[in-house]
Amino acid sequence: MRLFLLLCLLTLGAAKSYQRINVMELMKNYDLMMADEDNSDEDDSKEEEDYEENESCPAGCHCSPRVVQCSDQGLISVPEKIPEDILMLDLQNNDITEIKENDFKDLNKLYGLFLINNKISKIHPKAFRNMDKLRILYLSYNLLTEIPENLPPNVLELRFHENKISRIQKDAFKGLNRLHVLELGANPLANSGIELGAFNGLSTFYVGMAEAKLTAVPKDLPSSITELSLDYNKILKVEVEDFIRYKNLLRLRLGFNQIKSVENGSFVSTPNIREIHLDNNQLKKVPPGLSSLRYLQVIYLHGNKINSVGVNDFCPVSPGIKKNLYTGISLFANPVKYWDVQPATFRCVIGRRGVQLGNFRK
Structure with missing residues (x-):
């Protein structure tokens, strides 16, 4: 299960424009995940044969025993008579404007539903x-203005990338106790639009809020998160209180903001963090406290205004404190004179290629 989710996350996490989801590829990953089920090859082929003989397929769609693909058909509504025993339903890149109460009424075996790149602005409270x-459940690239009510209770991956969501109400994700991945990037979401208790009950690992209108790190996200993406916002500074709640954080993305300062001790609450992105901001010095992060391996600081680097900015004075050596430190596109940086500054980096320095051009 974790492998399957990781594959999905790696292929979609950095996307900034609509990219078609290969549903058949996801189906292969599903088959790998379910390989230990007690279904013989003989039974599977019989099921496929029966399906082809007895089941109908909606007009314009392509059907296989467990997948119905209706993408790129100019559909304005969910097609009728979808086979009830399918696992994946692909409705990408159509003109669907509304999800009605009975659109998925009998699809109680459905595992994956892909509604990406439609014109959906309304979802009936009983649709799921x-x-x-x-x-x-992928609802990215639509026209939703709020989180739909009564989302499927056992959903693991939920994506709302690039809608019109400007408010997340209290208990918006109530009952989604198994949710692992929550993508909310590219919505006009400001800090004031996140109500206290909006993420109550979640034990999510990944939260994406890049390309929004945030001016500060949200303080009320699930405490379980291990990866947080806040790139391309308008965050001005990082403070000690920002990450007190997120003790499990492993990867933090804050690139392409307007951060001018990082308060000393800001990362004390995230002792296991492995990767920090602070590139393309307004920092004038290396953030304090990096040398105390025993497991930090990658730190991106390129594209800032850093003009000097101290010998102990990255590595602790006592070599025994550092558990993981750095594999990447990027400092290029800063006004730092690399010839003034002492070689001992990077004593806890693996290999010479682990550090990226370069001339600064105005």
């Missing part, structure tokens, strides 16, 4: 009833 087996 009886969909207890749904694990993947």
